Amino acid sequence: MPSGRNSRNRSRQILLWNAIGSGHDPDGWTREQKRTVSLTSRSTNMADIKALIRLATEARDTAHAPYSNHPVGVALVTDSGEIYTGCNVENAAYPLGSCAEQSAISAMVRGGGRAITELVVVGPSEEPCTPCGGCRQRIREFSTPDTVVHSCSSQRVLLTMTMDALLPHSFGPKNLNRR
Numbered sequence: 001m002p003s004g005r006n007s008r009n010r011s012r013q014i015l016l017w018n019a020i021g022s023g024h025d026p027d028g029w030t031r032e033q034k035r036t037v038s039l040t041s042r043s044t045n046m047a048d049i050k051a052l053i054r055l056a057t058e059a060r061d062t063a064h065a066p067y068s069n070h071p072v073g074v075a076l077v078t079d080s081g082e083i084y085t086g087c088n089v090e091n092a093a094y095p096l097g098s099c100a101e102q103s104a105i106s107a108m109v110r111g112g113g114r115a116i117t118e119l120v121v122v123g124p125s126e127e128p129c130t131p132c133g134g135c136r137q138r139i140r141e142f143s144t145p146d147t148v149v150h151s152c153s154s155q156r157v158l159l160t161m162t163m164d165a166l167l168p169h170s171f172g173p174k175n176l177n178r179r
């Protein structure tokens with residue numbers, strides 16, 4: 001990560017401490033407040049989010065979704081700062097269709113990435129488009145409980161969640177004694 005980005009994140013974290021802490025000692029915060037700060041300090045800054053939304057929107061606009069008319073685009077960020085995108089690809093034989101998360105993860109693995117820190121999903125409308133159950137598990141394979149998932153329109157963030165919230169008590173590589 002470039003140091004500029006780290007310092008921006010630190011500034012943002014301090015701002016958030018001020019906003020959430022309301023002058024209280026950080027040690028007096030509730031677990032939820034600490035979690036929010038931790039989540040935000042890991043998250044990209046506003047300029048980065050806009051860039052990710054733009055990339056996910058570009059991916060969405062290439063989707064092949066003639067049956068559902070529900071195009072979806074994804075942009076994900078790896079722990080090394082690489083960005084991969086994907087779109088949904090439907091098929092006349094319906095079950096063969098694939099989700100945008102799936103194609104972005106395939107591109108990431110092909111590119112050598114194995115750890116997702118943040119993921120943006122852009123759906124076709126202002127309604128939050130969240131990853132389907134299958135994709136939550138697909139993302140889970142390459143994420144931590146704190147991996148951040150933003151559900152966005154082409155203009156803004158509608159909903160921000162952690163993987164832990166999206167797929168609680170999940171099954172993952174550790175259940176098979178891996179990682």
Ligand SMILES: [Zn+2]
Pocket residue numbers: 099100101131132133134135136
């Ligand atoms: Zn899916």
